[in-house]
Amino acid sequence: MWVVFWALLLFFIIITSFFATLTTSASPALHADELHALGEIATTLGIKRLNLSDGDPCFLETLKLGGVVSNVVNMPFNNIVCDCSFNNNMTCHITEIFLKSTSLPGKLPPELAKLRYLQKIDLCRNYLSGSIPMEWASMPHLTFISLCANNLSGPLPPGLQNFKNLTFLGVEANQFSGHIPDEFGNLTSLTGLELASNQFTGSLPSSLARLVNLEIFRISDNNFSGIIPEYIGNWSRLQRLDLQASGLKGPIPDAVARLENLTNLIISDMTGINSFPNISSQVIQNLILRNVNMSGPIPSYIWSKPVLRSLDLSFNKLTGVLGINLVPKLTYLTGNMLSGEIKSGVYLNSKSNIDLSYNNFSWPSSCQERSNINTYRSSYLNNT
Numbered sequence: 001m002w003v004v005f006w007a008l009l010l011f012f013i014i015i016t017s018f019f020a021t022l023t024t025s026a027s028p029a030l031h032a033d034e035l036h037a038l039g040e041i042a043t044t045l046g047i048k049r050l051n052l053s054d055g056d057p058c059f060l061e062t063l064k065l066g067g068v069v070s071n072v073v074n075m076p077f078n079n080i081v082c083d084c085s086f087n088n089n090m091t092c093h094i095t096e097i098f099l100k101s102t103s104l105p106g107k108l109p110p111e112l113a114k115l116r117y118l119q120k121i122d123l124c125r126n127y128l129s130g131s132i133p134m135e136w137a138s139m140p141h142l143t144f145i146s147l148c149a150n151n152l153s154g155p156l157p158p159g160l161q162n163f164k165n166l167t168f169l170g171v172e173a174n175q176f177s178g179h180i181p182d183e184f185g186n187l188t189s190l191t192g193l194e195l196a197s198n199q200f201t202g203s204l205p206s207s208l209a210r211l212v213n214l215e216i217f218r219i220s221d222n223n224f225s226g227i228i229p230e231y232i233g234n235w236s237r238l239q240r241l242d243l244q245a246s247g248l249k250g251p252i253p254d255a256v257a258r259l260e261n262l263t264n265l266i267i268s269d270m271t272g273i274n275s276f277p278n279i280s281s282q283v284i285q286n287l288i289l290r291n292v293n294m295s296g297p298i299p300s301y302i303w304s305k306p307v308l309r310s311l312d313l314s315f316n317k318l319t320g321v322l323g324i325n326l327v328p329k330l331t332y333l334t335g336n337m338l339s340g341e342i343k344s345g346v347y348l349n350s351k352s353n354i355d356l357s358y359n360n361f362s363w364p365s366s367c368q369e370r371s372n373i374n375t376y377r378s379s380y381l382n383n384t
């Protein structure tokens, strides 16, 4: 009798402890502090209620954002990513937050600083306003910050200088203003710096010379002053340089034109370039030098760039004849003073779209209009 009782008791203890281990080892969970912080973050972002009763946020396929309708169909963006390797695979910490295109109406949350393992944040395309919170300066482990297309304002805080591992900073299409802090020269891990379409002023600080890992640098549509810095020519990995209506003036330093890995050189609405730069890159795909006061001929080397797809030289004062057989897929020569006879079988048979309008070409009378060629007012001789 007693033997049976003890045997049953022992059996019961073994079974319960077995299930206890089973359930705990099977369910790592988000750290309680971070679960709490996530609620605060949601409130600051303007998410009316974040339904955390759906399950652990680390294991949801996508966050259920109560009252917020995502405006992109089928979007994998709204999510958080956790690292659950802490405490013998029992505790998770949030490492990435993506809340894109979600019409969030609030502010940037200072409470993000409570997520001590956070590395990436992407809050692009919302309606967030206000400035970058001071508290963010205490997150130097961040590697990726993307805040594009919101209504954010104020200066870029110099406190970001401690972000030694920051590889990407994108604040395009906001209302940020002020100078680029000298301290940004300390962000030497940056591979992408995107500041376009804001109201930045002042010249680019000389400390940026240290950002030699940059592959993408976009500052179009701002109100910077000064000239294109020489040191950009030392960013040997640079692939994309966007300087459209940036406020900067030319010339293009020789060292910049010599960058070997440039795929996109995009410059417009600038003075002081005056003559065609000698571009070395054999991987150039898009070359825009529009409305930059260039005069003289188009150098013939440009027609033999092997992967050039798009060439925009419109609204300059270029002269001379086009000695070419092949033009890039998209070619804009609009608004120059180019001359000479347009030869059928040369540009005309090409599959390219070419805009020759507002130039000084002459046309053989046999020439037919083609839909891939804009010839409107391309000739002063035969101006129909």
Ligand SMILES: *[C@@H]1O[C@H](CO)[C@@H](O)[C@H](O)[C@H]1NC(C)=O
Binding pocket: 051, 053, 054, 066
């Ligand atoms: C949260 O989600 C669960 C499961 O989807 C649902 O049953 C519950 O009503 C939701 N709570 C709120 C407050 O929306």
Ligand SMILES: *[C@@H]1O[C@H](CO)[C@@H](O)[C@H](O)[C@H]1NC(C)=O
Binding pocket: 085, 088, 089
């Ligand atoms: C945690 O999980 C990983 C992968 O599932 C495993 O390789 C590792 O051994 C686990 N660590 C501990 C302490 O259980």
Ligand SMILES: *[C@@H]1O[C@H](CO)[C@@H](O)[C@H](O)[C@H]1NC(C)=O
Binding pocket: 140, 141, 142, 162, 163, 164, 165
């Ligand atoms: C940067 O990354 C390295 C290597 O992963 C790490 O040791 C270091 O602590 C990180 N620095 C910061 C400020 O997070």
Ligand SMILES: *[C@@H]1O[C@H](CO)[C@@H](O)[C@H](O)[C@H]1NC(C)=O
Binding pocket: 127, 129, 130, 151, 153
């Ligand atoms: C943008 O933010 C400013 C305050 O910084 C506010 O006055 C303005 O109404 C906001 N605009 C929109 C469209 O939300």
Ligand SMILES: *[C@@H]1O[C@H](CO)[C@@H](O)[C@H](O)[C@H]1NC(C)=O
Binding pocket: 161, 182, 183, 184, 185, 186, 207
């Ligand atoms: C950061 O940059 C500033 C200004 O360029 C410089 O004086 C300072 O020494 C730098 N700090 C670090 C930690 O590199």
Ligand SMILES: *[C@@H]1O[C@H](CO)[C@@H](O)[C@H](O)[C@H]1NC(C)=O
Binding pocket: 201, 223, 225
């Ligand atoms: C751009 O900055 C200059 C001073 O450098 C100022 O005179 C001008 O008004 C600014 N333009 C705009 C559109 O803010």
Ligand SMILES: *[C@@H]1O[C@H](CO)[C@@H](O)[C@H](O)[C@H]1NC(C)=O
Binding pocket: 209, 230, 231, 234
């Ligand atoms: C470019 O780098 C070289 C070698 O590091 C340096 O001597 C030179 O001063 C740099 N040029 C500019 C304009 O910063």
Ligand SMILES: *[C@@H]1O[C@H](CO)[C@@H](O)[C@H](O)[C@H]1NC(C)=O
Binding pocket: 236, 237, 260, 261
């Ligand atoms: C230029 O690009 C090539 C091919 O992607 C790469 O191997 C090389 O390291 C790059 N050069 C520099 C200076 O980054």
Ligand SMILES: *[C@@H]1O[C@H](CO)[C@@H](O)[C@H](O)[C@H]1NC(C)=O
Binding pocket: 271, 272, 273, 274, 293, 295, 317
């Ligand atoms: C534009 O180029 C002409 C030469 O064609 C030059 O005389 C003039 O100074 C340039 N304008 C500016 C603003 O650089």
Ligand SMILES: *[C@@H]1O[C@H](CO)[C@@H](O)[C@H](O)[C@H]1NC(C)=O
Binding pocket: 278, 280
């Ligand atoms: C352009 O640069 C190449 C080397 O990249 C050089 O061989 C050529 O002479 C230069 N042309 C002019 C007109 O400076």
